[in-house]
Amino acid sequence: MDDSTLAQQQQKLKYYQKGTFTVGNRLVSDAERSVQASAERSNALTSGHRACQGCGEALGARYAIDAAMRATGNDLIAVNATGCLEVFTTPYPETSWQLPWLHSLFGNAAAVATGVAAAQRVKGKATRVIAQGGDGGTTDIGFQCLSGMFERNDDVLYICYDNEGYMNTGVQRSSATPPAARTATTPALGPEPGNVFGTGKFVPKIAVAHGIPYVATATVADLRDLEAKVIKAMGIRGARYIQINVPCPLGWGAPSYDTIKLARLAVECGLYPIFEAEHGRITQSRKIRRRIPVRDYLILQKRYAHLFRNGVDDPRVARLQAICDAHIEDYGLLGDDEA
Amino acid sequence: MDHDFAITLDVGTSLANHTGAWRTFRPEYVHRLPPCNAACPAGEDIQGWLSFAEAGDYEAAWRALTKNNPLPAVMGRVCYHPCETACNRAQIDAAVGVNAVERFLGDMAIAKGWAFEPPAQKSGKKVLVVGAGPAGLSAAYHLAVLGHDVNIREAGPAPGGMMRFGIPKYRLPRDVLDAEVARIAALGVRIDYNSKVSDLQATIKEGGFDAAFLAVGAHIAKRAYIPAGEATKILDAVQVLASMEGAEQPLLGRRVVVYGGGNTALDVARTAKRLGAEEAIIVYRRTREKMPAHDFELEEALEEGVMMKWLSTIKHVDAGAITVEKMKLDETGFPQPTGEFETLEADSVVLALGQDVDLSLLDGVPGLEFADGLVKVGPDMMTGATGIFAGGDMAPSERTVTVAVGHGKKAARHIDAFLRGAAYAPPPKHELAGFEHLNAWYYGEAPQTLRPTLEIARRSSTFEEVVQGLDESNALYEARRCLSCGNCFECDNCYGVCPDNAVIKLGAGQGFRFNYDFCKGCGVCEAECPCGAIAMAPEEI
Incomplete structure (x- = not known):
């Protein structure tokens, strides 16, 4: 074995054993490390913001925008919908954003971003545009503008930080709130406590149905996957959509330190499928590494506490498990080892 | 500055907002004691020297190792490695092969002629x-x-x-x-x-x-009184093993019986096989579970054809044969005679019953x-x-x-x-880095590299080394399986997962520092630290 092959093998081994899942790795070259491992990352969403302790959205936004800034050489403008992300980063006169950033209304982020992108084109500038918002501003209030942006194939990457409810205004249900979850508007009362089954929408699939160049889901529990998707999206022109699962300690009723753990369990039980699609077709899915029953994910959150009263599992736990099982089958979430 | 209508404040950065004031728990970087280090009878900093080996700096690894133990090539062969028994990695796949890496470093030091640093000055004592x-x-x-x-x-x-x-x-x-x-x-x-x-x-x-x-x-050698006939050959293990170092090898005959259940008994039986004995039988009064010898050595001996006579004591030795009595364990696990006897053919009997100290110099x-x-x-x-x-x-x-x-x-x-007329006070020990302090999700699957053993046919007739060493690629692989329990290995997880950007990366080898001006104390860094090098401490409020 010559020196260079040995060196390659050494790097691969290290990656395999300690580095694959961590943010960085002291033994691999800078180019192989994540954006977040770099001391020079842009910290697009910097300290001093007013998000709650352990906020998954603050984390997901920094992950995504830092990666996009690196991919575009910092030549980037962000347009923000109303929501937690807008409120906690920009209480007047402070801002946490380290890039040009603008906010208009709750429902029009996609349309405003379309306009900003058009303006760059008219001015002959190469500046790229990202629109971002929470699930309320995306799947409910901003949905018409979003669908229009997709349909026109405007050159915008839209990122939805999905925390499964209107958390900023006091944890009300959105169309992305999962079945059985308790919110202020779906209280844990009556014969069917919590959110109902069979409603809501999974916007990534609707985005795929628009046939746009790129759609992906991601999670704050898999940084490398998230960064790779954002960087890939910035290498594509036209309408792109990424939806990132971002746990909300306040709205989900979980300890602040469990944010990443919950995101990880949501993926490992199959409830939150992580996949990529291009031009209307799903191209690949992220495999489950250590499959768990959905119960292990639900029981850590107070929004599902009513499913586990008196030491007995509510029958709806099995219905949620059936949803996970269907996801696993539909998106091919099991690897060769697990299948 | 002129302000627009209804605006009274200048715009500014959120860095003016010191969110550290929200904190009720503060994260702190800590060192915890890796279980391997805690278990090492020689007090080696195993996790410490493995971390150098992981980076491929074998000389630094060897120097860190020999700060506590000057015999790594010997250790890498004869140590019963309690470190591996204690290793947290066993709960993920298999323990890190510490002993194999130690031997690799020891052998490399010999091959490269690395020497110890002489002391800077002499004490005159x-x-x-x-x-x-x-x-x-x-x-x-x-x-x-x-x-x-x-x-x-x-x-x-x-x-x-x-x-x-x-x-x-x-x-x-x-x-x-x-x-x-x-x-x-x-x-x-x-x-x-x-x-x-x-x-x-x-x-x-x-x-x-x-x-x-x-x-x-x-x-x-400890002796036991065993009635013996004439022309019998009874030797002791210390004598047999020591004479292997001399010019004349001991004459044990075709059928050798070894009496005892420790590692020495196995050493003698395996030596006898190598000297040409057709049969080497170990007679031991208790069972395999009660045997003080290490199980892997017993396995190696059995593979080489050494036979075991469990639950037996030697009652009489005659020329060419011995009489053993079968035993059974009582409720307390102590062997009791049964009155059933059996004859075994034996040209010699070697007693391996333990050793005493010669205290006459005192x-x-x-x-x-x-x-x-x-x-x-x-x-x-x-x-x-x-x-x-x-x-x-x-x-x-x-x-x-x-x-x-x-x-x-x-x-x-x-x-x-x-x-120096002083008293040595060992530094206080850190809290043990038990498995509960780790976040095992972050460690990839990587099974242990087993050292090759000599093929059985070869090893039972020669005194060549049974267990062979690792080469550089698999020694490195093995070193990199270390979880670094309780000590930061600079994976950048804390730096990455902080939602408040409140971890400062100090650069390669320098680790990290918390920026308490902005840390809200959410504890994500502590939860996601793979190796348990962060602890949350309550703030005084």
Whole structure:
């Protein structure tokens, strides 16, 4: 074995054993490390913001925008919908954003971003545009503008930080709130406590149905996957959509330190499928590494506490498990080892 | 600045908002004690030297290792590696092969001729070490590094003690032992062979020694009374194994019976096979579960064709045959005779029933205390006589090479303090980094690299080394399986997962610092730290 092959093998081994899942790795070259491992990352969403302790959205936004800034050489403008992300980063006169950033209304982020992108084109500038918002501003209030942006194939990457409810205004249900979850508007009362089954929408699939160049889901529990998707999206022109699962300690009723753990369990039980699609077709899915029953994910959150009263599992736990099982089958979430 | 309508404040950065004031718990970087280090009888910083090996800096790894143990190539062959038994990785896939990596580093040091750094200055004090076994060599090394003048007096013709005269060559080749001893001697340690100390006080006085460390080992075989007929051949294990070092190999015959259940019994039986015995049978009065020998050594012996006679005691030895009585265990697990007898053919019987210490050199030394044929020592390894320390097999403890090396180091530190008129206080130990402190999600699957063993046909007829070493690629692989329990390995997880950007990365090798101006105390960093190097402490409010 010559020196260079040995060196390659050494790097691969290290990656395999300690580095694959961590943010960085002291033994691999800078180019192989994540954006977040770099001391020079842009910290697009910097300290001093007013998000709650352990906020998954603050984390997901920094992950995504830092990666996009690196991919575009910092030549980037962000347009923000109303929501937690807008409120906690920009209480007047402070801002946490380290890039040009603008906010208009709750429902029009996609349309405003379309306009900003058009303006760059008219001015002959190469500046790229990202629109971002929470699930309320995306799947409910901003949905018409979003669908229009997709349909026109405007050159915008839209990122939805999905925390499964209107958390900023006091944890009300959105169309992305999962079945059985308790919110202020779906209280844990009556014969069917919590959110109902069979409603809501999974916007990534609707985005795929628009046939746009790129759609992906991601999670704050898999940084490398998230960064790779954002960087890939910035290498594509036209309408792109990424939806990132971002746990909300306040709205989900979980300890602040469990944010990443919950995101990880949501993926490992199959409830939150992580996949990529291009031009209307799903191209690949992220495999489950250590499959768990959905119960292990639900029981850590107070929004599902009513499913586990008196030491007995509510029958709806099995219905949620059936949803996970269907996801696993539909998106091919099991690897060769697990299948 | 002119403001727009209804605006009164200048725009500014959120860095003006010190969110650290929200905190009720503060994260702190900590060091916890890795289970391997906690289990090592020689007090090695295993996680520490593995971290150098992981980076491919083998010399730094070897230097870190030899700060605590000067015999890594020997250790990598004969240590029973309690570190691997304790290793947290066993709960993920299999323990890290610490012993194999240690041997790799030890062998590389010999091949590359790495030498110990001599002390910066001499203390001018003289220390006598009695016995050149593992305890004596370890003490001599540490004392020499601390600047003391050391003279080892060894009764035998060559160094190593039981490492030479007790451990067979197929487990420890002598050139390896010689190379590691030579490196200690190169520090200026004088070793006198064939110079048995028979009167300790006289020797100390004549040599002008300021302190003494005794480590004469346990070389006298324990005997059991067994009625024997004429023309029978009864030997003891110490004698058989020691004579393997001489010009004439012991004559054991075609059928050899070994009596005892320890590692020495296995060593003798395996040696007998190699000397040409057709049958080597170990007679032991209890069961496999109760056997004090290590299971992997038993496995190796069984693979080589050594046979076991469990639950049996030898009642009578005659020419060409022995009579054994079958035993059964009572409720307390103690063997009781059954009255059933059996005859086994045997050309010789080797007793491997344990060893006693020759304490005659201590005659007339005032203040010493003895118990069960051993010298009593305090927590500082000092005997009842001021300035006289003891360790290894002659002091009460488990009798392994690694324990002896640990005794030598500990005694050297206390002797050094004693010579300076001070007391050595070991630094306080960190909290144990148990598995519950780890976040195992972040470690990829990577099964242990097993060292190849000599094919059975070859090893039962030769004294070639049974267990072979790792090469560089698989040693590195093995080192990188280390989880780094309780000590930061700079994976950047804390730096990455902080939602408040409140972790400051200090650069390669420097680790991280918390920015408490902005840390809200959410605890995500602590939860996602793979190795348990962060702890949350309540803030005083």
